[in-house]
Amino acid sequence: MVVGDDVWIGADAIICSGVTIGQGAIVAAGAIITKDVEPYAIVGGNPAKVIKYRFSESIRRKLVQINIEDVFEKARKTKNYSVLHSILNEDNIAEIISMEYDKEN
Template identity: 50%
Template sequence: MQDKHWSRVEYLHLSVTNPNILIKGQHSYYSDCWDRGFEQSVVRYLHGDKVSQEWEPLGHIDKLIIGDYVCIGAESVILMGGNHTHCIDFISLYPFVETLNTTYQPRGDTVLNDGCWLGIRCILMPGVVVGEGAVIAAGSVVTKDVPPYAVVGGNPARLIKYRFPEEMVTRVLKLAIYERSDEELKRLIPLLSSADISALEAELA
């Protein structure tokens, strides 16, 4: 916590050590001012940290996959670890040591696609896929996949709106903006910081 300030962020490609967190690019960040940082405070129950990497995995290890230009708000929580060995089909939810190998169920990879934004104190349940350019409202609990360029909020999070009309979302996705080089994106910043999709298309034509 020492010397942290909200104007400075944690760039994930510089800080992440867990081999089951896969980072694309060098621009995704976490607003770490108010806690112990991304791996210590945000990512929960993911196999591969300093302690759990010594354990024999119970089964398939779900990964956390983070695209480029992803913005993760302060005190967000990303739950991993499948069902955490709490099996709702059993009479008792308790994770008895004797049955851990049979109670664990993976949920699939959690994916934060390029350019999405997780608002402060949101919670993502295991196995959720957040689409390119999507926005998760502050304090939301995301229980299912979020489409590209959607804005969702609430508990459980529901679709509020799309950032752009459907036709424009299709056009933006077709440009594959985040697959382009850093040099090209830097040149495109004035257009990316506008709503003029036609000008951006013309520039990339």
């Protein structure tokens, strides 16, 4: 089993051997995970199925390409936490991506 960053797993969820849970996914309580879970998917049931996605497809494509740990580290160093507390959308995703790549500060 491989679990990506920023994954939430609900109580009593069962994850079968060999399954990968993508970055940012949410597994509902009591779900039975028999297949890989896509990044930023919300899954539940027996067997688990995608209920919905946390973000639009274009935002998901951008998020899986960044190292979220670098973004949090940059926010900590610059004390710029506002971007981490805002609702993620097409307008502010560029700011988050730039935080990962601008590592001089």
